[in-house]
Structures are given as structure tokens and as C-alpha cells.
Amino acid sequence: MSGRNIHVYSEIGNLKTVVLHRPGEEIENLTPDYLERLLFDDIPFLKVAREEHDNFAKILQNNGVEVLYLEKLTAESVECKEVKELFLSEVISECGIEKKEEIEKIKEFLRALPTKAMVDKIMAGVRKKEVGYKEDFNEYPFLMDPMPNLYFTRDPFASIGKGITLNSMRTRTRRRETIFGKYIFKYHPEFKGSNVPLWYDRSHQYNIEGGDELVLSNEILAVGHSERTDKEAILTMAKNIFEAGESFNTVLIFDIPKIRAFMHLDTVFTMIDHDKFTVHPGIEGSLKVTAVTFDEKNKELIMNEEEGSLEKILSKYLKKDITLIRCGGGDRIISGREQWNDGSNTLAIAPGKVVTYERNYITNEILDKYNVTVLSMASSELSRGRGGPRCMSMPLYREDL
Known part of the structure; x- marks a missing residue:
């Protein structure tokens, strides 16, 4: 469809x-x-x-x-190999991981999973120990946040x-x-x-x-x-x-x-x-509201502020x-x-x-x-x-x- x-x-x-x-x-x-x-x-x-x-x-x-389920729709969207690579790169780059080695390890770990499991894992978060690092009990355990x-x-x-x-x-x-x-x-x-x-x-x-x-x-x-x-x-x-x-x-x-x-x-x-x-x-008190409309001719927003009850x-x-x-x-x-x-x-x-x-x-x-x-x-x-x-x-x- x-x-x-x-x-x-x-x-x-x-x-x-x-x-x-x-x-x-x-x-x-x-x-x-x-x-x-x-x-x-x-x-x-x-x-x-x-x-x-x-x-x-x-x-x-x-x-x-x-x-429809978000996790299923996402998995169906990134089935294609090229798209999956783009997706992985974008998700990982937004985790703020500094070390190249850690980035590669996460990528490798996620790539090896079936697509739906990969999406679920990205949502769940990736722990250090899942990609082979030691977890110090007093340190933050996730490389990728849940x-x-x-x-x-x-x-x-x-x-x-x-x-x-x-x-x-x-x-x-x-x-x-x-x-x-x-x-x-x-x-x-x-x-x-x-x-x-x-x-x-x-x-x-x-x-x-x-x-x-x-x-x-x-x-x-x-x-x-x-x-x-x-x-x-x-x-x-x-x-x-x-x-x-x-x-x-x-x-x-x-x-x-x-x-x-x-x-x-x-x-x-x-x-x-x-x-x-x-x-x-x-x-329920007095609210400040700005009504925004559009001036078609000049392609400009017009703003009127007003106060009143909801x-x-x-x-x-x-x-x-x-x-x-x-x-x-x-x-x-x-x-x-x-x-x-x-x-x-x-x-x-x-x-x-x-x-x-x-x-x-x-x-x-x-x-x-x-x-x-x-x-x-x-x-x-x-x-x-x-x-x-x-x-x-x-x-x-x-x-x-």
C-alpha cells in the first residue's frame, strides 16, 4: 500500500x-x-x-x-541498507559520543541486529558492557541514553x-x-x-x-x-x-x-x-493570547495581543x-x-x-x-x-x- x-x-x-x-x-x-x-x-x-x-x-x-506503532514504522523505513546507515550515523552522532572507537563499537553492535531489534535497542539505550567495555559501578553505564x-x-x-x-x-x-x-x-x-x-x-x-x-x-x-x-x-x-x-x-x-x-x-x-x-x-484567570493571522498581499504575519479568560x-x-x-x-x-x-x-x-x-x-x-x-x-x-x-x-x- x-x-x-x-x-x-x-x-x-x-x-x-x-x-x-x-x-x-x-x-x-x-x-x-x-x-x-x-x-x-x-x-x-x-x-x-x-x-x-x-x-x-x-x-x-x-x-x-x-x-500503527512507531517502532514498527521506523523499522520498515530503514530496511534499505543505505538508509539504515544514514539512520545509524544520525542517531549515534546525536548521542554526543566523543571517542571514535566507541562510535564504531556501537555501530558494529547495532548493525549486527535484525532491523526491528536494532530500532528497539536504539530506543532502549546501549550500555557500555553490551559493546565490550567494563562498567564502573559509580559511572554512568550508558553510551546511548534510553x-x-x-x-x-x-x-x-x-x-x-x-x-x-x-x-x-x-x-x-x-x-x-x-x-x-x-x-x-x-x-x-x-x-x-x-x-x-x-x-x-x-x-x-x-x-x-x-x-x-x-x-x-x-x-x-x-x-x-x-x-x-x-x-x-x-x-x-x-x-x-x-x-x-x-x-x-x-x-x-x-x-x-x-x-x-x-x-x-x-x-x-x-x-x-x-x-x-x-x-x-x-x-482560569486572565490569559495573554497573541492571535496570529496572515497578510496575503505582503506575505507578512499580523499579530494582535489580547487578554481574557480562556x-x-x-x-x-x-x-x-x-x-x-x-x-x-x-x-x-x-x-x-x-x-x-x-x-x-x-x-x-x-x-x-x-x-x-x-x-x-x-x-x-x-x-x-x-x-x-x-x-x-x-x-x-x-x-x-x-x-x-x-x-x-x-x-x-x-x-x-
């Missing part, structure tokens, strides 16, 4: 195709000493995390969603309209994750003929991450200027989208607090129906009354707890039909009262990575509303 297309013009249209990553050995390579370096707060139990993730995939498949954040497939690349942003990630730990997307869209047999437009490229100096990118409608995009996303990156992306003649005519840049609790815009609010959003109560801004641009559903019902203790487990990071698979974590039961009950169909999933281990169902999924195709 050839010629897959990207098609995402909303957050809520019927989800048809999605990319996931089934947690792998990279999770087992987390230890307390290196949690901060690898952006984790805790160590999930892989066996249970996989069961939970398989259940997530099953919920999606049972609702008519085609599930990539435990990979099961949050939303961040490294994001679908907008018929193209993608191949993101430039804020932290060194996550930068290599975007290499997989680069090779999939360039070399995968199903994509390489499609010429998927790149609205942003991973080589750009400013950072942007997929959790900050929301497609509110076929005209309006919302992007968080956050701890992980720079305003300059958003403007570059906006200009590329406008110049390509896509249907989007406004990019709303939401200025959100640059702190971990508000890491990405989608940890603060997500769209779940034509007129409903789940929201973290902490974002409700007011969303109502204005979506041209309808908006209902905000507070995580935990707005109760300080409940919302604090459920927000920690991504209570407002909801994945809509159709208008008013969402996947959530079952542990956020207060928020789920409230959604139910608003006539939102809730498909809840167990997440005792997955939620230790601090990301919800939206974070764990990258839509490639949604039906138009």
Missing part, C-alpha cells in the same frame, strides 16, 4: 489512524540516579505498563481506529492539516526522538510518495513540542508558548502553514506559566466536543458558547491530585467521546454528567510518566467534522 496522507483538521473528528509506541526496555533502564536526566519522576513496572498500553490500543481498535519518554508519541512530531511539524525538542534527552519521525515521513514506503509538508523541521534552533499544538478547527490552531515551546518556533510554523494555503487562518499563541505543572498546553486544556473542553483550574477567547474564535469542565470539579485537593495524573489530558476519538485514565474518577463522573462518553483505562504504571491519553497518541487521520 502506498500514499498514506496526513489529515487532521480538528481535535475531535472521528479518529481513524493513530501512532502509538508500546513501552519497551527503555522503561527498564530507568534508575533513581538518572530519573531527572531522563525526565521521569518514577519507574513504571514494564510488564503492567505494557498491559495497560495494550488495553489502550484495544480501546482504540474497538472504536474503529487503526493503530528514551523512556517515547511512549508519549504526541511530542516529537505533530499532525496539522495535511502536514506535520517535525519538532525541535527542548531537552537533550528528547531531541533524538524526532529522528524516528524524520525517517518515517521521508523513507517509509507508505509515506515517501505522499510528500508530507513539513511545517517545522527538527534542525531549527527554536523549540516546539507536540503537546503544545492543538487543532481547534479547520481554521483555528492553538499553540502553547510554554516551558517547552518558543514563540519564534510558533511564528515560523504559522508562516509555513499560511503560505502553503491551508484552511487555517488564525494561530492563537497561549502564554502559559513556564513550569512543570503546565508543561504543555494539552496538560492545561483539551477539546472534547464541539463546544466542550476539559481544563486545569489553574489556567472561555472568552475560545468562544470568540470558535464563534460559539464554550463550556469548560474543570478537572476534579475545581476542588483544590481533587483537581491537584487528578491533574498530577493528567485529568485534563483527554483524547477525543469522536465528538463527545473520550479516552481517559480511570484513576481520575471524579473528573470522569463530571464528564459523564455533561453527556460525554468516557472510555476509561487503567493507568497505575503509565501515569508515572506524567502524561495522559492525548500525550500517548499521535493522530495521522481524523474525519472532517
Whole structure:
């Protein structure tokens, strides 16, 4: 089959195709000493995390969603010998290994593996002892870092309209994750003929991450200027989208607090129906928003800054009354707890039909009262990575509303 297309013009249209990553050995390579370096707060139990993730995939498949896996797509993209060599060189060069001998040893070790096992190993990380070096107990054991954040497939690349942003990630730990997307869209047999437009490229100096990118409608995009996303990156992306003649005519840049609790815009609010959003109560004061539009004639961006409540801004641009559903019902203790487990990071698979974590039961009950169909999933281990169902999924195709 050839010629897959990207098609995402909303957050809520019927989800048809999605990319996931089934947690792998990279999770087992987390230890307390290196949690901060690898952006984790805790160590999930892989066996249970996989069961939970398989259940997530099953919920999606049972609702008519085609599930593709990042690791499988990558392996299929680098089967050809020349491409595999390019891929290996790029992955290794971004590990910051100084010694030529170490580089050669890793290459040799990875080359000897079957393609899928090679991709899994790159994701899991390569230890010194695996390539014949002695590991000193007090030294860092990896030549190639594990990539435990990979099961949050939303961040490294994001679908907008018929193209993608191949993101430039804020932290060194996550930068290599975007290499997989680069090779999939360039070399995968199903994509390489499609010429998927790149609205942003991973080589750009400013950072942007997929959790900050929301497609509110076929005209309006919302992007968080956050701890992980720079305003300059958003403007570059906006200009590329406008110049390509896509249907989007406004990019709303939401200025959100640059702190971990508000890491990405989608940890603060997500769209779940034509007129409903789940929201973290902490974002409910006055917000600064920059509305970016395009002057066709002069090929220039026009920027208007405004302030207002989330409700007011969303109502204005979506041209309808908006209902905000507070995580935990707005109760300080409940919302604090459920927000920690991504209570407002909801994945809509159709208008008013969402996947959530079952542990956020207060928020789920409230959604139910608003006539939102809730498909809840167990997440005792997955939620230790601090990301919800939206974070764990990258839509490639949604039906138009």
C-alpha cells in the first residue's frame, strides 16, 4: 500500500489512524540516579505498563481506529541498507559520543541486529558492557541514553492539516526522538510518495513540542508558548502553514506559566466536543493570547495581543458558547491530585467521546454528567510518566467534522 496522507483538521473528528509506541526496555533502564536526566519522576513496572498500553490500543481498535506503532514504522523505513546507515550515523552522532572507537563499537553492535531489534535497542539505550567495555559501578553505564519518554508519541512530531511539524525538542534527552519521525515521513514506503509538508523541521534552533499544538478547527490552531515551546518556533510554523494555503487562518499563541505543572498546553486544556473542553483550574484567570493571522498581499504575519479568560477567547474564535469542565470539579485537593495524573489530558476519538485514565474518577463522573462518553483505562504504571491519553497518541487521520 502506498500514499498514506496526513489529515487532521480538528481535535475531535472521528479518529481513524493513530501512532502509538508500546513501552519497551527503555522503561527498564530507568534508575533513581538518572530519573531527572531522563525526565521521569518514577519507574513504571514494564510488564503492567505494557498491559495497560495494550488495553489502550484495544480501546482504540474497538472504536474503529487503526493503530500503527512507531517502532514498527521506523523499522520498515530503514530496511534499505543505505538508509539504515544514514539512520545509524544520525542517531549515534546525536548521542554526543566523543571517542571514535566507541562510535564504531556501537555501530558494529547495532548493525549486527535484525532491523526491528536494532530500532528497539536504539530506543532502549546501549550500555557500555553490551559493546565490550567494563562498567564502573559509580559511572554512568550508558553510551546511548534510553528514551523512556517515547511512549508519549504526541511530542516529537505533530499532525496539522495535511502536514506535520517535525519538532525541535527542548531537552537533550528528547531531541533524538524526532529522528524516528524524520525517517518515517521521508523513507517509509507508505509515506515517501505522499510528500508530507513539513511545517517545522527538527534542525531549527527554536523549540516546539507536540503537546503544545492543538487543532481547534479547520481554521483555528492553538499553540502553547510554554516551558517547552518558543514563540519564534510558533511564528515560523504559522508562516509555513499560511503560505502553503491551508484552511487555517488564525494561530492563537497561549502564554502559559513556564513550569512543570503546565508543561504543555494539552496538560492545561483539551477539546472534547464541539463546544466542550476539559481544563486545569489553574489556567482560569486572565490569559495573554497573541492571535496570529496572515497578510496575503505582503506575505507578512499580523499579530494582535489580547487578554481574557480562556472561555472568552475560545468562544470568540470558535464563534460559539464554550463550556469548560474543570478537572476534579475545581476542588483544590481533587483537581491537584487528578491533574498530577493528567485529568485534563483527554483524547477525543469522536465528538463527545473520550479516552481517559480511570484513576481520575471524579473528573470522569463530571464528564459523564455533561453527556460525554468516557472510555476509561487503567493507568497505575503509565501515569508515572506524567502524561495522559492525548500525550500517548499521535493522530495521522481524523474525519472532517
